[in-house]
Amino acid sequence: xxxxxxxxxxxxxxxxxxxxxxxxxxxxxxxxxxxxxxxxxxxxxxxxxxxxxxxxxxxxxxxxxxxxxxxxxxxxxxxxxxxxxxxxxxxxxxxxxxxxxxxxxxxxxxxxxxxxxxxxxxxxxxxxxxxxxxxxxxxxxxxxxxxxxxxxxxxxxxxxxxxxxxxxxxxxxxxxxxxxxxxxxxxxxxxxxxxxxxxxxxxxxxxxxxxxxxxxxxxxxxxxxxxxxxxxxxxxxxxxxxxxxxxxxxxxxxxxxxxxxxxxxxxxxxxxxxxxxxxxxxxxxxxxxxxxxxxxxxxxxxxxxxxxxxxxxxxxxxxxxxxxxxxxxxxxxxxxxxxxxxxxxxxxxxxxxxxxxxxxxxxxxxxxxxxxxxxxxxxxxxxxxxxxxxxxxxxxxxxxxxxxxxxxxxxxxxxxxxxxxxxxxxxxxxxxxxxxx
Numbered sequence: 001x002x003x004x005x006x007x008x009x010x011x012x013x014x015x016x017x018x019x020x021x022x023x024x025x026x027x028x029x030x031x032x033x034x035x036x037x038x039x040x041x042x043x044x045x046x047x048x049x050x051x052x053x054x055x056x057x058x059x060x061x062x063x064x065x066x067x068x069x070x071x072x073x074x075x076x077x078x079x080x081x082x083x084x085x086x087x088x089x090x091x092x093x094x095x096x097x098x099x100x101x102x103x104x105x106x107x108x109x110x111x112x113x114x115x116x117x118x119x120x121x122x123x124x125x126x127x128x129x130x131x132x133x134x135x136x137x138x139x140x141x142x143x144x145x146x147x148x149x150x151x152x153x154x155x156x157x158x159x160x161x162x163x164x165x166x167x168x169x170x171x172x173x174x175x176x177x178x179x180x181x182x183x184x185x186x187x188x189x190x191x192x193x194x195x196x197x198x199x200x201x202x203x204x205x206x207x208x209x210x211x212x213x214x215x216x217x218x219x220x221x222x223x224x225x226x227x228x229x230x231x232x233x234x235x236x237x238x239x240x241x242x243x244x245x246x247x248x249x250x251x252x253x254x255x256x257x258x259x260x261x262x263x264x265x266x267x268x269x270x271x272x273x274x275x276x277x278x279x280x281x282x283x284x285x286x287x288x289x290x291x292x293x294x295x296x297x298x299x300x301x302x303x304x305x306x307x308x309x310x311x312x313x314x315x316x317x318x319x320x321x322x323x324x325x326x327x328x329x330x331x332x333x334x335x336x337x338x339x340x341x342x343x344x345x346x347x348x349x350x351x352x353x354x355x356x357x358x359x360x361x362x363x364x365x366x367x368x369x370x371x372x373x374x375x376x377x378x379x380x381x382x383x384x385x386x387x388x389x390x391x392x393x394x395x396x397x398x399x400x401x402x403x404x405x406x407x408x409x410x411x412x413x414x415x416x417x418x419x420x421x422x423x424x425x426x427x428x429x430x431x432x433x434x435x436x437x
Contacts, residue, residue, distance in 0.1 A: 094131035178243055270306055382409060
């Protein structure tokens with residue numbers, strides 16, 4: 001039984017999310033290190049540290065941020081906002097502060113969601129040194145006039161940006177890149193779901209025979225992908241297909257955001273995988289906004305990187321709030337997302353081009369045991385239909401993916417038909433430069 005068919009897989013991914021949920025992550029700091037250390041229990045990640053101040057294209061690796069505690073106390077000494085209760089309560093990357101101030105002085109540093117009075121917003125200030133707190137609208141409205149003690153016990157100092165990488169070599173040096181961001185605290189769909197699915201995909205793939213080589217990168221959003229790209233320019237020509245995996249635990253339909261090129265093979269493979277698994281899919285064109293696809297698809301990089309999510313960023317109410325919690329992600333949706341990723345890998349692995357060795361009319365399949373003995377039925381069956389399509393389009397120009405999409409058949413049925421025909425000597429596989437065997 002494959003990992004995707006194992007009904008416990010969704011529960012195991014959810015358990016990983018439960019363990020990761022309390023960690024306060026940011027684009028740098030010990031939260032990222034703790035997260036990657038936990039992933040190393042599943043896959044042998046190589047951890048990279050890049051010093052603050054390092055030039056990465058037009059950017060500079062920022063100072064490292066770590067936080068120990070934070071609170072707002074009222075005049076009675078009660079913590080009315082408490083980082084220990086929820087790590088979204090602090091504006092991510094807040095500089096340290098310890099002061100007393102009036103409510104009027106405090107309010108410009110407070111962030112809430114008036115339309116969702118019981119949710120805490122997630123807010124950041126990575127590149128503008130300031131401080132702040134996030135709280136529910138009900139908490140904000142309950143604050144009384146008077147003096148408040150404000151304390152953020154944090155450090156923002158030279159350190160490192162941390163990311164994890166896992167490489168699985170295959171028969172070919174051609175690489176498939178899976179990327180997911182690891183910088184968000186206490187947000188289960190964005191992006192603990194992407195972290196969990198990508199980790200379990202890598203774990204499964206390590207047990208499989210591989211034609212392609214596979215690279216998995218777990219890094220902070222934006223600055224992490226920029227840093228990785230700047231340090232790996234020499235290997236970019238080897239990356240032939242890539243996928244950003246994020247927001248894959250909610251109940252929404254899948255969304256494929258196409259590559260900048262718009263017609264890359266990965267665009268077609270993801271659509272085929274979703275169709276094969278009977279999943280609804282929304283397809284959107286590339287735009288230079290969203291997650292790290294905009295770095296991988298920047299004009300000077302232009303890798304064939306698509307993005308797979310369920311409901312996209314900003315398009316569900318719980319996005320970037322405390323409502324993106326353990327109750328929001330669903331075990332069965334995590335398992336289904338992993339299943340789609342596994343199917344994507346299988347299609348990439350099994351897609352081939354063939355040449356029909358008997359192209360003048362149909363070869364007699366019955367005498368080779370490939371066709372039913374009794375004719376005349378209305379329904380020839382998907383397997384026999386696939387045999388005929390593979391024979392007809394195996395002219396050296398069409399791949400199995402081309403055939404599956406032209407025939408509106410599942411890829412695994414087309415691939416199995418090709419295997420049968422190959423075993424009977426009716427096909428030759430075409431390799432690079434047009435050679436056959």
